[in-house]
Amino acid sequence: MIRVTVVGAAGRMGREVCRAALEDPGVELAGGVVEPGSPDVGADLGELCGAGRAGLAASEEPPEDAGVLVEFTTPEATVEHLSYRLPAVIGTTGLSEEQRARVEEAARSVPIVLAPNMSAGVNLLLGAVRELAEKLAGYDVEIVEAHHRGKRDAPSGTALLLGRAATSGRGQRLEDVAVYGREGVSPRREGEIGIHALRGGAVVGEHRVIFYGAGEEVEVVHRALSRRTFAEGALRAARFAAAAKPGLYTMQDVLSARG
Numbered sequence: 470m471i472r473v474t475v476v477g478a479a480g481r482m483g484r485e486v487c488r489a490a491l492e493d494p495g496v497e498l499a500g501g502v503v504e505p506g507s508p509d510v511g512a513d514l515g516e517l518c519g520a521g522r523a524g525l526a527a528s529e530e531p532p533e534d535a536g537v538l539v540e541f542t543t544p545e546a547t548v549e550h551l552s553y554r555l556p557a558v559i560g561t562t563g564l565s566e567e568q569r570a571r572v573e574e575a576a577r578s579v580p581i582v583l584a585p586n587m588s589a590g591v592n593l594l595l596g597a598v599r600e601l602a603e604k605l606a607g608y609d610v611e612i613v614e615a616h617h618r619g620k621r622d623a624p625s626g627t628a629l630l631l632g633r634a635a636t637s638g639r640g641q642r643l644e645d646v647a648v649y650g651r652e653g654v655s656p657r658r659e660g661e662i663g664i665h666a667l668r669g670g671a672v673v674g675e676h677r678v679i680f681y682g683a684g685e686e687v688e689v690v691h692r693a694l695s696r697r698t699f700a701e702g703a704l705r706a707a708r709f710a711a712a713a714k715p716g717l718y719t720m721q722d723v724l725s726a727r728g
């Protein structure tokens with residue numbers, strides 16, 4: 470049995486993780502942290518996530534014996550919460566290079582899983598995208614992602630992860646070849662990777678990587694149908710982090726570990 474504290478417990482993902490944790494016999498929900506001053510402080514975590522009364526109140530700080538923090542908030546809040554020095558699973562996306570460096574530094578003393586996408590499917594696709602990019606060397610690569618209207622960051626963390634998988638297959642750096650949307654006179658340069666973000670409605674998360682050749686087109690698609698898939702991945706990552714040595718881990722580390 471592991472203990473988890475959900476940070477961002479009132480958010481779309483936080484509620485989903487709380488519900489999944491309350492329903493998982495191998496997980497004990499230790500607490501739920503909401504934004505300081507929020508009207509949700511003191512609310513019952515079970516009621517907040519639609520699972521029925523849990524007898525646990527949402528708080529501004531993690532409880533004692535918080536176990537593993539599972540964080541889905543904002544980049545600013547995520548970096549602030551590193552000061553708790555607790556094992557953590559971080560799903561928050563949109564971190565700057567400097568914020569990522571802060572996570573790397575914190576991971577010298579505690580285990581941290583940092584994963585922009587917690588679904589098994591996306592993480593298993595990374596290898597396929599890397600291989601396609603390498604083998605289909607001259608093909609033009611475009612990445613298109615779609616998310617709900619409430620998403621803050623663009624492009625998605627997953628689109629960047631997929632872009633890095635493609636560039637690693639070609640021995641390039643995403644920073645050198647990425648083009649974010651196109652406007653005006655912008656003919657395609659050899660080797661560039663176009664990344665495009667759509668926002669609307671309630672789309673949970675869709676990612677397409679397209680390889681355009683002269684005589685064929687190959688498309689890899691992932692569609693998340695429910696946030697539950699991310700929540701279950703996050704709890705799997707929490708189990709991994711609870712047993713891991715200090716260090717920075719990816720979802721691929723989690724998926725390739727036993728259990």
Ligand SMILES: NC(=O)C1=CN([C@@H]2O[C@H](COP(=O)(O)OP(=O)(O)OC[C@H]3O[C@@H](n4cnc5c(N)ncnc54)[C@H](OP(=O)(O)O)[C@@H]3O)[C@@H](O)[C@H]2O)C=CC1
Nearest residue numbers: 477479480481482503504542546560561562585586587699
């Ligand atoms: N890795 C993955 O698999 C996935 C990652 N994500 C990422 O997770 C993040 C959250 O997404 P989502 O749940 O949709 O966003 P939401 O905006 O619905 O939730 C974020 C929550 O964090 C809260 N929050 C902000 N600051 C703090 C703080 N200091 N302490 C505690 N809580 C705080 C917000 O409160 P308030 O509203 O009061 O400001 C809000 O309730 C995004 O970066 C998203 O891209 C999303 C899905 C899957």
Ligand SMILES: O=C(O)C1=N[C@H](C(=O)O)C[C@H](O)C1
Nearest residue numbers: 562585586620625626627674
């Ligand atoms: O904000 C979301 O909703 C999601 N964010 C993640 C991302 O930025 O890649 C993962 C998922 O697609 C849902």
